[in-house]
Amino acid sequence: MPETHVGDASSLRPTENKLLFASDNYAGICPEALAALVEANAGNAPAYGDDDWTRRVSDRLRDLFACDCDVYFVFNGTAANSLALASLCQSYHSVVCHDLAHVETDECGGPEFFSNGSKLLPASGENGKLNPAALLDVITRRSDIHYPKPRVVTLTQATEVGTVYRPAEIAAIAELAHRHGLRVHMDGARFANALVSLGVAPADISWRAGVDVLCFGGTKMGLPVGEAVVFFDRSLSEDFAWRCKQAGQLASKMRFLSAPWLGILDGDVWKQHAAHANAMAQRLAQGLRDIPGAQLLFPVEANGVFASLPPEVLEGLRARGWRFYTFIGAGGARFMCSWDTPLESVERLLNDLRDLSRKR
Ligand SMILES: *Cc1c(COP(=O)(O)O)cnc(C)c1O
Numbered sequence: 001m002p003e004t005h006v007g008d009a010s011s012l013r014p015t016e017n018k019l020l021f022a023s024d025n026y027a028g029i030c031p032e033a034l035a036a037l038v039e040a041n042a043g044n045a046p047a048y049g050d051d052d053w054t055r056r057v058s059d060r061l062r063d064l065f066a067c068d069c070d071v072y073f074v075f076n077g078t079a080a081n082s083l084a085l086a087s088l089c090q091s092y093h094s095v096v097c098h099d100l101a102h103v104e105t106d107e108c109g110g111p112e113f114f115s116n117g118s119k120l121l122p123a124s125g126e127n128g129k130l131n132p133a134a135l136l137d138v139i140t141r142r143s144d145i146h147y148p149k150p151r152v153v154t155l156t157q158a159t160e161v162g163t164v165y166r167p168a169e170i171a172a173i174a175e176l177a178h179r180h181g182l183r184v185h186m187d188g189a190r191f192a193n194a195l196v197s198l199g200v201a202p203a204d205i206s207w208r209a210g211v212d213v214l215c216f217g218g219t220k221m222g223l224p225v226g227e228a229v230v231f232f233d234r235s236l237s238e239d240f241a242w243r244c245k246q247a248g249q250l251a252s253k254m255r256f257l258s259a260p261w262l263g264i265l266d267g268d269v270w271k272q273h274a275a276h277a278n279a280m281a282q283r284l285a286q287g288l289r290d291i292p293g294a295q296l297l298f299p300v301e302a303n304g305v306f307a308s309l310p311p312e313v314l315e316g317l318r319a320r321g322w323r324f325y326t327f328i329g330a331g332g333a334r335f336m337c338s339w340d341t342p343l344e345s346v347e348r349l350l351n352d353l354r355d356l357s358r359k360r
Helices: 031-040 052-065 077-088 110-114 132-139 167-179 191-198 240-246 255-289 311-319 343-358
Strands: 070-074 093-098 119-123 149-156 183-188 213-217 227-231 304-308 333-336
Touching: 031 255, 052 070, 052 227, 052 255, 070 077, 070 240, 070 255, 077 093, 077 110, 077 149, 077 183, 077 213, 077 227, 077 240, 093 132, 110 119, 119 132, 132 149, 132 167, 149 167, 167 183, 183 191, 191 213, 191 255, 255 304, 255 333, 255 343, 311 343
Parallel strands: 093 119, 093 149, 149 183, 183 213
Antiparallel strands: 070 227, 213 227, 304 333
């Protein structure tokens, strides 16, 4: 863990904290983001994004992606996805997504609402991933005027079940999509975790693989709030600022959304945090493999571990105070790791799991 500059995050999350694995957005603000936030609070600055921090972060993201992209900051992932998709669609269009996609299962119809009715068309695919065959099936199913015209395919990186698309997998889907006149959107709420898992450059799993628009998650990386919407094809971002404003997503004190990004982009802190979260998930997965009755449901490739466990073990964990979800993705228990998950907590969880499975 890096040195703490402001506040002591470890004191917020003692190792006996039983909330640690509920979600990566249960975590606090990482110290580097908090320091940048405090620094941006010194004095007055122009509002609505016309400030130095917002300019600097946008430039840093252009460097990071090695692309002259267009960057916007919004408050959360639902807004980022909904507004990005709305900018790619007319109301009579449709968006192909995986049936476990956050846009389909967890955004309360936001994408449909902000696009004035563009329909989501779910497709299946192993391990939370869309594949070219499933995509082709959905987009060629109908071409008549009575069916909403497929216009976008959206991918989640890392996926809702903790797996990761390889660059070639993204490229194959994007190539097919573009050939059929569809645009490619990526929900990158956990883009950082996917990136460090693959050990590639940001461009390799975004524009170079054919992604047109990326919603780059900040919140789950350790920021207080906010996601960046990155348009690699600038022609698609026309009037996007107005769309954000109308949706109530233009922060007047924009510097407090943007400055924390500087804190984690400096020195690649964001990658260190993501790598830590992934490593904790690996340790947890490794421990689970030795627990009788436990079964990993998906390859563990990012910061989430999905396991099927006997009902009495799940009950026992809950009785001991552990919080985790069992309704996300395809069922089973989900354990999420984040930038501040202590190794000792992973060991504690595993000890409880071992103990409970022995008592069965
Ligand atoms: C967390 C998450 C989001 C963003 O959700 P908000 O609560 O709207 O910030 C988007 N997509 C995925 C896959 C997520 O896990």
